[in-house]
Amino acid sequence: MEIILWIGFYFLTFYAFLPALISRIFGFRVFMKGQAKKEVALTFDDGPDPVYTPKLLDLLKREGAKATFFVVGENAERYPEIVARIHEEGHIIGIHNYVHHTNWFMRPRTVKRQIHRTSDIIKKITGIRPMYYRPPWGMVNVFDYANLGYLQIVLWTSLFGDWRKRLGAEKLYKRMKGKLKPGQVFLLHDCGSTFGADRDAPANTISALERILDDGRKMGYRFIGIDEMIEITERAKNKGVDTHMAARRPQVNSDESIVENNPSIGFMKKLLVSVWMAYEKVFHLLFRLHPVGDGKFFNYRIRRYSGPPMDLRANATLHSGDYIMEIHFENQMLFELGMNSKSTLQIGIKIIREMERTLPDMARELAKATNGDKVKALYGVSMIHRGAESLGYGTYDLPRGFFSWTTNIYLRILIRVIHPSGNKRVRERGETMSPRMLIMPREILMTWADESREKRRPDRERTVKADIPKQKASEVEEASEDFEEGSIGKLV
Missing domain, CATH: 3.20.20.370 (Glycoside hydrolase/deacetylase)
Structure with missing residues (x-):
């Protein structure tokens, strides 16, 4: 039954509802x-x-x-x-x-x-x-x-x-x-x-x-x-008099944080966004998603993994049937990022900061969740590639199939819409922009539970370097910079 619901959800979302929503909200490919x-x-x-x-x-x-x-x-x-x-x-x-x-x-x-x-x-x-x-x-x-x-x-x-x-x-x-x-x-x-x-x-x-x-x-x-x-x-x-787009551009402080301009949108856009958010709530109910922390950025559910065996970090292997903690981004957050960011640099920084901030909540949530003690890994799907490794994730190619195809379409549409030069970016770098699985072993996730932010960063950097001994420290830093400058994604 769950497979049928997933197929129906993805068909309605990717074939019909999402393209119509994107066209109405962002004017994508329409006048x-x-x-x-x-x-x-x-x-x-x-x-x-x-x-x-x-x-x-x-x-x-x-x-x-x-x-x-x-x-x-x-x-x-x-x-x-x-x-x-x-x-x-x-x-x-x-x-x-x-x-x-x-x-x-x-x-x-x-x-x-x-x-x-x-x-x-x-x-x-x-x-x-x-x-x-x-x-x-x-x-x-x-x-x-x-x-x-x-x-x-x-x-x-x-x-x-x-x-x-x-x-x-x-x-x-x-x-x-x-x-x-x-x-x-x-x-x-x-x-x-x-x-x-x-x-x-x-x-x-x-x-x-x-x-x-x-x-x-x-x-x-x-x-x-x-x-x-x-x-x-x-x-x-x-002539450069597109005042509507100028009103949407955010200011960036010297620390590269985003200052939102709270752009105004018309009644129809507000209505469609409300419909989409309501649709997301239905999805949450159908698949029993739970909030992480304040629930503004992430939700999760505990389910069994159904893919091929994956060799993870910390000498662990994920097998079909093992429990995973599946993470989902909030669509409200993605919409606000799209409305208030003018580059993938800003979006990437925001995403990695929120992920880093929320990982302790994910670890604590796992400790008390039903079947949380059986969970073997934290799991998500995103276009975030090498930069995610600095947080403790491993990245893996999605197995070919319906899920991979629909996810790829969704994320390409997403980047076309929320990035100012998204069309050009997809054309020029489309071959490098493919969704991947992000999987963090339970042992690494639980190390985030009680550490302060200041202590976490050196520890996770040492963990990353230990896991890839052939890669120089400078290359690890380069990988993190590459994420912040060039990636964007959605956990689905």
Whole structure:
């Protein structure tokens, strides 16, 4: 049963939930907010609709506004004359799958086929292939990043629930007015025929939008397509005026400690982070994780090891069936590190300091845990390599298989997201960035139980040097420096 739960957890996490969360929180490989002074991007999903899309086009033409329409392929195929009009009147056409199904429940090949089919339909009508894609409900899966590299994935800054008729035009207008600011990407709907939508809800959307366009004109705003918003944003970034990213950069004291700026995040990001943290709590309950110390950084569980035999330090061998203390990082901590750190140096220093600070708590926790007396080793999986040895760990390659593959994907996505030059780092050093098992024999872990920090460091350094007599002391120090300058990881 536990194996089934693990497989289900990893599938949902790595294939669907995690990519969507990363995209929404960090904007990874997606566009969702512009950097503009007077421009707002209007986007419409689910059409074209034979009743409401023409009325919407009439309104946009009358007000001199441009927009982006993410069309459902089967609707475009059914109403090609409306798609042609959208194109002829200077609006942008994007893809919203051939049918309105979420990517979470489709195979990568199916998603790709739906997108290609819709692209062919649009090209046949307009003569131009679309460059933009919005997955239904904004839900991407992990393969969308690679399979859709030729398309720009577009999400949104604000959505308003306009697919529900009962919301009413007045309440919808007030919601839209509250978000009417430069750089916004509004998500609206010109069709109410999809699952969960009300057929005549777009009537409220058109009514509220008419007032918003009037308000925007009085405020000096322009309503533009997503192509122009992306172009404006890229120009702003190239000029170095990305104030949002500047606000996220932490200060570093002379002792290299991180001073957090407490960057602000929007409501949607807070909501998604809350959902992810709740999901993590469910995981904790399912696998009975317990906090280490104050619980801010690490959790653990006692379980039986199920891998190949591993020769450990202190002349010990770990066999399948032996008890281990499995350590997990807190996702809240990883999120805060990602939001408040600008380099792997800062993240690496923070991780090694917290690990060093928490190891005595781990040793004391092991002494009182159920089956703790049977535990043979402390165990985790991370991208931390040589530097972990200075704490008493041994590092070992992960056996090839499903767990190794999914963990590798997760950690590569993680470093792309939380490191400022993560994409470049993965491209240039990807072959050296592989997750490894970190295993510390019980005997070494228990030496941390009662020692002060000042006493621990010389002792563990002597232990490390004794375990690798052929390596010079300077090389050991070099290995530790290499960790602090170049590694990042997550114990899973």
